[in-house]
Amino acid sequence: DSGVTQTPKHLITATGQRVTLRCSPRSGDLSVYWYQQSLDQGLQFLIHYYNGEERAKGNILERFSAQQFPDLHSELNLSSLELGDSALYFCASSVGRTSGRHLYNEQFFGPGTRLTVL
Amino acid sequence: AQTVTQSQPEMSVQEAETVTLSCTYDTSESDYYLFWYKQPPSRQMILVIRQEAYKQQNATENRFSVNFQKAAKSFSLKISDSQLGDAAMYFCAYRSAPGGKLIFGQGTELSVKP
Numbered sequence: 001d002s003g004v005t006q007t008p009k010h011l012i013t014a015t016g017q018r019v020t021l022r023c024s025p026r027s028g029d030l031s032v033y034w035y036q037q038s039l040d041q042g043l044q045f046l047i048h049y050y051n052g053e054e055r056a057k058g059n060i061l062e063r064f065s066a067q068q069f070p071d072l073h074s075e076l077n078l079s080s081l082e083l084g085d086s087a088l089y090f091c092a093s094s095v096g097r098t099s100g101r102h103l104y105n106e107q108f109f110g111p112g113t114r115l116t117v118l
Numbered sequence: 119a120q121t122v123t124q125s126q127p128e129m130s131v132q133e134a135e136t137v138t139l140s141c142t143y144d145t146s147e148s149d150y151y152l153f154w155y156k157q158p159p160s161r162q163m164i165l166v167i168r169q170e171a172y173k174q175q176n177a178t179e180n181r182f183s184v185n186f187q188k189a190a191k192s193f194s195l196k197i198s199d200s201q202l203g204d205a206a207m208y209f210c211a212y213r214s215a216p217g218g219k220l221i222f223g224q225g226t227e228l229s230v231k232p
Contacts, residue, residue: 042225106165111161114161
């Protein structure tokens with residue numbers, strides 16, 4: 001158990017709908033990362049938040065958005081869903097601060113949310 | 119931009135034998151981290167081993183070790199005394215220092231034969 005929780009585990013919805021995926025980082029971790037794993041694209045970075053602020057964006061569609069709340073949990077919102085959005089969505093967390101030789105940057109992954117768009 | 123390449127989509131090993139998974143990467147940075155993650159059928163991403171680019175010594179974790187060749191931009195994973203529980207998808211990943219996103223390779227599916 002990595003200490004990172006994600007809900008729900010599975011989500012089945014229809015095209016055009018909107019869903020929200022939730023992530024709770026490990027206690028004390030300030031950084032949250034979202035990744036998408038699909039058969040055709042592999043594992044791709046979507047977005048990174050640090051202590052409530054967006055730090056970096058990857059290949060995230062405009063239909064997707066995320067935020068990190070004051071209690072440090074994060075939500076990934078996916079709207080106007082398409083069949084191609086079906087994937088496994090991972091959240092990862094890390095302490096996020098640097099010390100010495102960047103000792104505290106290991107990312108711990110949650111169990112993922114399996115999204116199926118029908 | 120950095121890229122990570124795993125040229126072996128599938129590998130197979132006999133139980134108790136040794137297997138090596140290959141990974142190459144491309145970067146212009148001098149300071150970075152490399153990782154191997156394991157993804158069993160449960161789909162959980164599990165960190166297997168980590169290598170810091172500034173360290174010349176190869177990382178080891180029990181039966182897992184790496185061969186890090188910085189000049190060649192190569193980072194292979196050696197699994198010794200393979201066990202049935204080692205069967206999984208293995209991903210090589212790159213991350214710039216000090217933090218930020220992980221860039222993953224395409225993965226190598228390892229099967230272990232009893």
